[in-house]
Amino acid sequence: MESRNYSLISSYINIALYIFTVICTSACEIMPSIDKLPIHEALEIRAFICLTDASSNLCNGSSNSTESEVSLSPVTGLTATPSSIFVRLQWTNSTEPSVSGVKILRKLGAFPESANDASATEVYTGSNSEFLDSGLTSSTSYFYSVYSTNTAGAFSQASQVTTTTNASGGIDPSFNQGTGAIGGAILSAILQPDEKIVVGGDFTTYNGVSRSRVARILVDGALDTSFDPGTGTNSRASALDITSDGKIYIGDNFTLYNGVTRNGLARLLPNGDLDLTFDPLLGPDNRIRAAGLQSNGKLIIGGMFLNYNGTPVNRIARVNTDGSIDPTFMIGTGANALIRDIYVMPDDKIWISGDFNSFNGSAKPYINRLMPDGSNDPSFTPGGGPNSTVTSQCFLSDGSSIISGIFNTVSGTPRLNLAKLTPNGALDPSFDPGTGLGGSTFINCLELPDKTIFGVGTFTTYNGQTRNRVVKILPSGAIDPSFNPISGASGEVARVFFTSTGKLVITGSLTSYDGATVNRITRIFP
Incomplete structure (x- = not known):
C-alpha cells in the first residue's frame, strides 16, 4: 500500500513539474528578468529551470536580446x-x-x-x-x-x-543678424570662450543700433547690448585679442575711443568700457595690422609703424599690461617692411609674415619665427621660402602651417598663392593645391575637426574651380567636393570661426551669401 501511495505521489509531482516547466517556458518570454529579483529567489528559480530543462538560456549563459534590454534603466x-x-x-x-x-x-x-x-x-x-x-x-x-x-x-x-546632417555650404537660418553691419565692413573678429564674437571694422550700426566700429555679437547673431562702446572709435578699429579675464585689445588708426584719446591701441573692459589702466600714450605712429598675446599677458603687435611712444621699433613691439613698451623684447633692427600677420604659439614663439625679406639684419623672406624674447629662432629653417609677400598664415594640429600670399614659388617649387610648411618652415610637398587661388589670397583659414582646411579671402577660384571667397580643401590640398557654397560670398571674407555647434561664422565686406542678404556676417554649415 505504501509503495502504491509513493508511486501515486511521485506521478503527481512529475505532472506538476511538467506543467510548471511549460508555463515558465512561455512566461519567461514576457516576465521581467530574474536579475531584478532578490538573489536567493533568482537562484532558486534558475536552479529549478535548469533541473527541468538543461537547455534553457538561463543554464547555458545566453539570453535573448529582449531579456537583456529591459534589466537596466535607460538614459x-x-x-x-x-x-x-x-x-x-x-x-x-x-x-x-x-x-x-x-x-x-x-x-x-x-x-x-x-x-x-x-x-x-x-x-x-x-x-x-x-x-x-x-x-x-x-x-x-x-x-x-x-x-x-x-x-x-x-x-x-x-x-x-x-x-x-545639414547641407554643406548652406546658410544656417537660425543665425539672426537682422540687418547686420551697415556703413562698412567687419574686417576683424575675436571668438570669446563663451562664443560671443567681438567685431571691429568700418561699420557704424549693427541691426539698426549705433555701434561705431566696435560691437559684440551673441551666439545667435543678435547684438549683445551688454557690451556698449559708447561713441566707439573715430576711425577703423580692428579687434586684436582677448585676455584670460575677458579684456579686449583693439587697434588700427583711430585716435579716440568713446571720446578719450587712445592712439591706435586700446584695451576694453568686458562690458565695452575703456580700461583706463592701459594707456599707450603716443602709441604706434602708424597702423597695427596684427597682434597676439603671450602667456605672460604681454601683447605682441605688428604692422606699419616705426615707433611706439617715441621709441624706434621697426614694425614689431611687445607692450606691457599697462600700455608701456617692453624694452626686454630683443628685435634689434626689426623687420625691413610691413608685418601683416602674427601668430603666438603655445610655447610663446612668434610667427610673423608680410612684405619683409630681412629681420634684424638676417635674410628672412616674407616669413619668420622669433623666440619668445624677439630674437630670431635658429631652428626655423624655411630654405629659400616664398618668393613674395605672405599675407596670412594658419596653424594645424600637427604643428604645420598653411601660408597664403602673392607668391608663385616656395623654395623653388611652384605654389600659386598657397602652400603648406612643416613645423620648421620648410615646404611640405605632400600638400599640392594645383593652380591654387587664381591670383588672389586667403585672408584667414582654420583646420576643421575632420582635418579638412577651411579658407576665406578674396579669391574666386581654387585649382580652376569656382569658389567665391570660401573653400574647403582636403589635407592633400585638393578641393573638397562635398562643400558647395553655390554662388558663395559677394565680397571679401576676412575672418572665419568654427563653433561648438559645428558651424562656421564668417565676416567681411560681403553683403550676400549664395544670393541671400547677410550684410557682413553670417553662419554657414561646413
Whole structure:
C-alpha cells in the first residue's frame, strides 16, 4: 500500500513539474528578468529551470536580446544636434547604481534592432553624457540607439533619436543678424570662450543700433547690448585679442575711443568700457595690422609703424599690461617692411609674415619665427621660402602651417598663392593645391575637426574651380567636393570661426551669401 501511495505521489509531482516547466517556458518570454529579483529567489528559480530543462538560456549563459534590454534603466533626455559633418548627442545618464555607462550604435535607414545589432556601427562606449559623432556625410539621415550598460554586459531598452546632417555650404537660418553691419565692413573678429564674437571694422550700426566700429555679437547673431562702446572709435578699429579675464585689445588708426584719446591701441573692459589702466600714450605712429598675446599677458603687435611712444621699433613691439613698451623684447633692427600677420604659439614663439625679406639684419623672406624674447629662432629653417609677400598664415594640429600670399614659388617649387610648411618652415610637398587661388589670397583659414582646411579671402577660384571667397580643401590640398557654397560670398571674407555647434561664422565686406542678404556676417554649415 505504501509503495502504491509513493508511486501515486511521485506521478503527481512529475505532472506538476511538467506543467510548471511549460508555463515558465512561455512566461519567461514576457516576465521581467530574474536579475531584478532578490538573489536567493533568482537562484532558486534558475536552479529549478535548469533541473527541468538543461537547455534553457538561463543554464547555458545566453539570453535573448529582449531579456537583456529591459534589466537596466535607460538614459533620458536624448537629443541630437546636427552639423554638416558631425552630430552632437547629449543625454542624462541613469542614476541606477548598477549602471556603469552607455553604448551608442549608429545606423543608416533604420534604428539598430538591438544592442548587439551587427549591422550597426558602435560609435561610443563610456560614461560621459555627451558625444560628438564626427566624420559624417552632409545631407544624410542617421539613426542612433543609446543603451545603459553594466559590468555584466546587460543593456537597458534603447533610447533612440534620428537626425539629418545639414547641407554643406548652406546658410544656417537660425543665425539672426537682422540687418547686420551697415556703413562698412567687419574686417576683424575675436571668438570669446563663451562664443560671443567681438567685431571691429568700418561699420557704424549693427541691426539698426549705433555701434561705431566696435560691437559684440551673441551666439545667435543678435547684438549683445551688454557690451556698449559708447561713441566707439573715430576711425577703423580692428579687434586684436582677448585676455584670460575677458579684456579686449583693439587697434588700427583711430585716435579716440568713446571720446578719450587712445592712439591706435586700446584695451576694453568686458562690458565695452575703456580700461583706463592701459594707456599707450603716443602709441604706434602708424597702423597695427596684427597682434597676439603671450602667456605672460604681454601683447605682441605688428604692422606699419616705426615707433611706439617715441621709441624706434621697426614694425614689431611687445607692450606691457599697462600700455608701456617692453624694452626686454630683443628685435634689434626689426623687420625691413610691413608685418601683416602674427601668430603666438603655445610655447610663446612668434610667427610673423608680410612684405619683409630681412629681420634684424638676417635674410628672412616674407616669413619668420622669433623666440619668445624677439630674437630670431635658429631652428626655423624655411630654405629659400616664398618668393613674395605672405599675407596670412594658419596653424594645424600637427604643428604645420598653411601660408597664403602673392607668391608663385616656395623654395623653388611652384605654389600659386598657397602652400603648406612643416613645423620648421620648410615646404611640405605632400600638400599640392594645383593652380591654387587664381591670383588672389586667403585672408584667414582654420583646420576643421575632420582635418579638412577651411579658407576665406578674396579669391574666386581654387585649382580652376569656382569658389567665391570660401573653400574647403582636403589635407592633400585638393578641393573638397562635398562643400558647395553655390554662388558663395559677394565680397571679401576676412575672418572665419568654427563653433561648438559645428558651424562656421564668417565676416567681411560681403553683403550676400549664395544670393541671400547677410550684410557682413553670417553662419554657414561646413
